[in-house]
Amino acid sequence: MYKMKSDxxxxxxxxxxxxAENERIHTSYAQEKAILECVSNGDIHALENTxxxxxxxxxxxxxxxxxxxxxxxxxxxxNTTLVTRYAIEGGLNEETAFSLSDVYIRKMEQCTDVxxxxxxxxxxxxxxxxxxxxxxxxxxxxxxxxxxxxIDYIYHGKxxxxxxxxxxxxxxxxxxxxxxxxxxxxxxxxxVFIHKVLIEKAQNLLAHSDYSLGExxxxxxxxxxSYFISIFKRYTGITPGQYRKMHRQISW
Numbered sequence: 001m002y003k004m005k006s007d008x009x010x011x012x013x014x015x016x017x018x019x020a021e022n023e024r025i026h027t028s029y030a031q032e033k034a035i036l037e038c039v040s041n042g043d044i045h046a047l048e049n050t051x052x053x054x055x056x057x058x059x060x061x062x063x064x065x066x067x068x069x070x071x072x073x074x075x076x077x078x079n080t081t082l083v084t085r086y087a088i089e090g091g092l093n094e095e096t097a098f099s100l101s102d103v104y105i106r107k108m109e110q111c112t113d114v115x116x117x118x119x120x121x122x123x124x125x126x127x128x129x130x131x132x133x134x135x136x137x138x139x140x141x142x143x144x145x146x147x148x149x150x151i152d153y154i155y156h157g158k159x160x161x162x163x164x165x166x167x168x169x170x171x172x173x174x175x176x177x178x179x180x181x182x183x184x185x186x187x188x189x190x191x192v193f194i195h196k197v198l199i200e201k202a203q204n205l206l207a208h209s210d211y212s213l214g215e216x217x218x219x220x221x222x223x224x225x226s227y228f229i230s231i232f233k234r235y236t237g238i239t240p241g242q243y244r245k246m247h248r249q250i251s252w
Contacts, residue, residue, distance in 0.1 A: 032082075039083050039125060040090035042133030051122055068114050076108045076121050083128050090132040093155050096204075100128065103208045146171040147185045150178070154197050161221050162194055199235045202228070206240055207247040213240050 031050065038047035084101040088094055104124045111117040143151065150167050167190065168175040182190050198220050205216045217228035232240045 035125060036082055036086040039129045039132060040086040042090055042129055042136050044126065044129050044133060047125060047129050051125075069111070069117065072114055072117050072121075073108060073111070076117060077105060079121060080104055080108070080124055083125050087128040087132050091135040092128070092132050093135065095156055096131065096200075097128070099204065100131070103204075143185050144181070146173060146178070147182055150182065150190075151186075151193075154194055164190060195231055196235060198222075199232055202232060202240065203236075203243060206244040216240070 034050045035047065038044075038050060080101050084097050088097045104120070104127075107120055108117060111120060149171055153167065153170060154162060164175045164179060168178040171178065173181070179190060182188075182193070186193060188196075202216055202220060205211055205219070211219070213229065214225050217225040220228070222228035222231070229239055232238075232243070236243060238246075
């Protein structure tokens, strides 16, 4: 029979007394739940309103800035983990969600002051919520099993050249029928959909890595860097270099 460890009980009692003595305030469960539900629902306005209602400080009389930063970092990791799971429940692609989580955790590790880390926490939740809202615009439940599998393969498959014949073979359909069915259910051609997925991946790499345009082009299996730039500009209206420059100007 398992028993609670006495040393953990002692540490727990000590922690609770210290929190009370130093007036450290934890965000309530109800407030955390409200934030997570906003993420899952893709409701950015409700999320912003919820953040406005949170206490402005949670560290009370704690004097050491290093202690504050360390505690907030631990809380940030837990918060990011929960937000990621709720975003997936809300419809965000798993690969995108977990990769975005990794990006923010690395940024959190680089924070050197409490205010910047708190701001990054809020930005993290906002970005996940916006991405969930975008994902909800195309409900996956409306797709047939064959189209759902093709879409999943395009998102999760290795970054190799995808052909109509290859995708048709994947779901045991003729290329002509798959092409017509995909357009009927999604409102766009397979080529356009694949391009959009590749551009989304490119945007993440441009924003969150130092890979060169040539390296990104090769990684995403474009035939050439010039073709990559051409496709990127066709769908975004700007070049990859301009996109990276605009994103790097954002202050965290």
